[in-house]
Amino acid sequence: MSKKVIAILRGDYIGPEIMEAGLTVLKAASADSNFQYQTIDYPFGGEAIDKYGDPLPQQTIEGCKQADAVLLSAIGGPKWDNASKRPEKGLLEIRNRLGLFSNIRPTKVDPNLSRFSPVKQEVLDNTDFVIVRELTSGIYFGTPRKQNSQDALDTSTYTVQEIKRILKIGFDMSMRRRKHVTVVDKANVLATSRLWRKVTEEFKQEYPEVTVDYCYVDAAAMKIITHPTSFDVLITANLFGDILSDEASVLTGSLGTIPSMSAGTTGPNLYEPIHGSAPDIAGKGIADPISMIQSIEMMLRESFDESYIADKIAEAVQKTIEEGITTPDIGGTATTQEVTTNIVKNLKG
Amino acid sequence: MSKKVIAILRGDYIGPEIMEAGLTVLKAASADSNFQYQTIDYPFGGEAIDKYGDPLPQQTIEGCKQADAVLLSAIGGPKWDNASKRPEKGLLEIRNRLGLFSNIRPTKVDPNLSRFSPVKQEVLDNTDFVIVRELTSGIYFGTPRKQNSQDALDTSTYTVQEIKRILKIGFDMSMRRRKHVTVVDKANVLATSRLWRKVTEEFKQEYPEVTVDYCYVDAAAMKIITHPTSFDVLITANLFGDILSDEASVLTGSLGTIPSMSAGTTGPNLYEPIHGSAPDIAGKGIADPISMIQSIEMMLRESFDESYIADKIAEAVQKTIEEGITTPDIGGTATTQEVTTNIVKNLKG
Numbered sequence: 001m002s003k004k005v006i007a008i009l010r011g012d013y014i015g016p017e018i019m020e021a022g023l024t025v026l027k028a029a030s031a032d033s034n035f036q037y038q039t040i041d042y043p044f045g046g047e048a049i050d051k052y053g054d055p056l057p058q059q060t061i062e063g064c065k066q067a068d069a070v071l072l073s074a075i076g077g078p079k080w081d082n083a084s085k086r087p088e089k090g091l092l093e094i095r096n097r098l099g100l101f102s103n104i105r106p107t108k109v110d111p112n113l114s115r116f117s118p119v120k121q122e123v124l125d126n127t128d129f130v131i132v133r134e135l136t137s138g139i140y141f142g143t144p145r146k147q148n149s150q151d152a153l154d155t156s157t158y159t160v161q162e163i164k165r166i167l168k169i170g171f172d173m174s175m176r177r178r179k180h181v182t183v184v185d186k187a188n189v190l191a192t193s194r195l196w197r198k199v200t201e202e203f204k205q206e207y208p209e210v211t212v213d214y215c216y217v218d219a220a221a222m223k224i225i226t227h228p229t230s231f232d233v234l235i236t237a238n239l240f241g242d243i244l245s246d247e248a249s250v251l252t253g254s255l256g257t258i259p260s261m262s263a264g265t266t267g268p269n270l271y272e273p274i275h276g277s278a279p280d281i282a283g284k285g286i287a288d289p290i291s292m293i294q295s296i297e298m299m300l301r302e303s304f305d306e307s308y309i310a311d312k313i314a315e316a317v318q319k320t321i322e323e324g325i326t327t328p329d330i331g332g333t334a335t336t337q338e339v340t341t342n343i344v345k346n347l348k349g
Numbered sequence: 350m351s352k353k354v355i356a357i358l359r360g361d362y363i364g365p366e367i368m369e370a371g372l373t374v375l376k377a378a379s380a381d382s383n384f385q386y387q388t389i390d391y392p393f394g395g396e397a398i399d400k401y402g403d404p405l406p407q408q409t410i411e412g413c414k415q416a417d418a419v420l421l422s423a424i425g426g427p428k429w430d431n432a433s434k435r436p437e438k439g440l441l442e443i444r445n446r447l448g449l450f451s452n453i454r455p456t457k458v459d460p461n462l463s464r465f466s467p468v469k470q471e472v473l474d475n476t477d478f479v480i481v482r483e484l485t486s487g488i489y490f491g492t493p494r495k496q497n498s499q500d501a502l503d504t505s506t507y508t509v510q511e512i513k514r515i516l517k518i519g520f521d522m523s524m525r526r527r528k529h530v531t532v533v534d535k536a537n538v539l540a541t542s543r544l545w546r547k548v549t550e551e552f553k554q555e556y557p558e559v560t561v562d563y564c565y566v567d568a569a570a571m572k573i574i575t576h577p578t579s580f581d582v583l584i585t586a587n588l589f590g591d592i593l594s595d596e597a598s599v600l601t602g603s604l605g606t607i608p609s610m611s612a613g614t615t616g617p618n619l620y621e622p623i624h625g626s627a628p629d630i631a632g633k634g635i636a637d638p639i640s641m642i643q644s645i646e647m648m649l650r651e652s653f654d655e656s657y658i659a660d661k662i663a664e665a666v667q668k669t670i671e672e673g674i675t676t677p678d679i680g681g682t683a684t685t686q687e688v689t690t691n692i693v694k695n696l697k698g
């Protein structure tokens with residue numbers, strides 16, 4: 001079997017620290033398996049701005065296109081706040097250039113960590129939903145976009161085809177879950193949302209087993225906190241998904257542990273932690289590596305069909321959390337290194 | 350002193366029930382005062398669709414324009430889901446026609462009610478912020494807006510003048526509070542947000558005492574739940590304000606008690622509960638009247654400078670909550686009528 005190529009974008013501030021941890025776990029977990037891989041580093045984000053004046057240099061996008069999967073760590077930070085092309089620009093571009101039109105964010109509350117959630121235990125119990133966010137259209141990419149001295153303008157667009165392909169991701173996912181799709185929109189105001197509803201009404205015919213409902217984005221922002229168990233799969237436009245998936249992430253009480261996946265139809269998927277580059281704790285060796293380790297777990301499952309190795313990692317992470325060997329963000333006193341070493345140890349038993 | 354005219358839009362489902370309660374309290378509270386007023390009913394929302402085929406008939410907009418304040422109860426409901434012009438359309442139109450470019454939503458957690466909040470007590474303690482939402486521009490009103498068989502498009506626009514006037518509302522409010530303004534935007538993606546930041550940077554020079562910071566809307570959606578005490582006044586665009594103010598409202602645990610105000614430069618302000626028309630409990634006599642009563646309190650304070658009467662109402666409401674004479678939404682077994690009667694009783698001492 002040929003080696004899988006993983007493009008590595010190490011990121012900024014705590015980015016490289018947790019990437020290192022993740023790759024250590026990947027190496028250990030796949031050591032005795034048939035899974036063969038090779039990693040190639042590419043400059044991206046702040047690091048790439050420093051070296052090449054561009055958050056997404058040509059070599060990076062070319063390398064990623066050739067890869068079987070892309071692993072990205074958190075990027076950006078105050079250092080590049082005034083750069084002419086900021087790190088986040090690279091993020092938008094890589095999504096666009098790799099055709100990563102879907103972003104998948106699981107929200108599952110781990111009973112071992114829910115004490116860190118701002119939300120009450122009884123509300124959280126059994127929360128387990130996924131937000132499927134459209135990632136390469138809507139107001140993020142629509143044109144015209146203009147800013148003059150007197151006014152500014154942004155445009156949100158969606159085509160039927162763009163809506164259908166993201167619906168397909170979400171509906172397929174719901175078939176492997178509880179067969180319940182909620183389309184989140186603002187159809188009482190937006191034309192794009194009304195098109196989403198129209199397309200959904202047709203599209204759902206192909207999935208007679210799936211229960212479909214609609215929820216306005218303002219109501220969804222409430223319901224995610226008050227009734228998180230009422231959701232299974234939420235499908236939504238780029239901007240709404242940005243807001244709601246960040247909101248949803250706080251339910252878990254453990255931002256530092258949550259992975260995400262961005263996927264297209266062809267080409268590599270991209271896996272990354274959902275949190276930022278945390279400049280305040282960079283270099284202290286206390287960044288939580290679990291988000292990156294679980295991003296790698298997700299990659300093994302979704303891109304490489306290696307659920308055996310992924311399960312092993314998942315169990316080792318779980319055991320380490322149960323042992324209380326965690327970084328300060330989830331109540332422990334361990335370092336990034338100690339958590340990583342312990343996860344590697346737990347892989348063996 | 351001439352009589353103040355209050356335009357009454359009774360609303361749908363539980364709308365008329367809580368309006369009745371509110372007007373009973375207003376009458377009792379102003380009985381022995383110099384405050385003289387007259388109410389005039391106008392058809393609006395679902396009721397107006399049924400009677401005139403239009404959620405905002407001509408007579409209603411004319412009447413509201415002549416009034417000193419507008420009191421609106423919750424509108425809409427499943428009955429009009431397929432109406433060619435839906436009740437919400439009337440809401441957008443009345444905002445536009447009355448020039449109500451600002452919407453003000455206080456989020457203050459009442460220690461007597463926080464047990465109904467999905468959020469933990471220790472997170473909520475001392476939460477007291479206001480969301481100032483721009484209400485007549487942005488993607489709600491931008492053109493072009495189109496929907497074809499193949500695609501759809503919405504446009505978000507802001508002019509410097511529109512941004513400045515909403516900033517003024519928020520900054521002035523912060524001067525009467527903790528002098529801290531947070532502008533919430535998505536400046537890493539949107540041109541309109543970048544214009545907001547530019548205008549804010551200039552505008553804030555006029556308020557040297559105010560601390561100003563910026564927060565991306567996705568981060569704000571997290572922080573409202575994780576660190577609600579970090580906010581004083583949030584100022585934001587129409588769509589972001591829609592989402593965040595609904596999200597914020599759940600912190601209080603008592604949706605049924607929260608008022609809001611929409612204001613322009615000239616003409617009457619509009620006061621309304623933030624919740625919907627609750628078709629499921631309509632006619633049962635158990636709708637919480639406190640949101641409407643507190644909307645009236647806000648009207649007395651802001652439109653009529655009658656803070657003496659407003660304070661009296663506030664205290665009577667507070668006392669009634671402390672006595673536990675509340676509707677089921679906040680843990681009681683009282684009816685709308687009983688809560689109202691008790692508040693009236695408490696007005697007296």
Ligand SMILES: CC(C)[C@H](C(=O)O)[C@@H](O)C(=O)O
Nearest residue numbers: 088089091092242537538567
């Ligand atoms: C950095 C920013 C442009 C980005 C987005 O809004 O998509 C981020 O918030 C995210 O969700 O990945």
Ligand SMILES: CC(C)[C@H](C(=O)O)[C@@H](O)C(=O)O
Nearest residue numbers: 188189218437438440441591
């Ligand atoms: C009904 C709807 C159009 C309205 C809005 O989005 O403004 C409502 O959600 C609100 O916040 O008053």
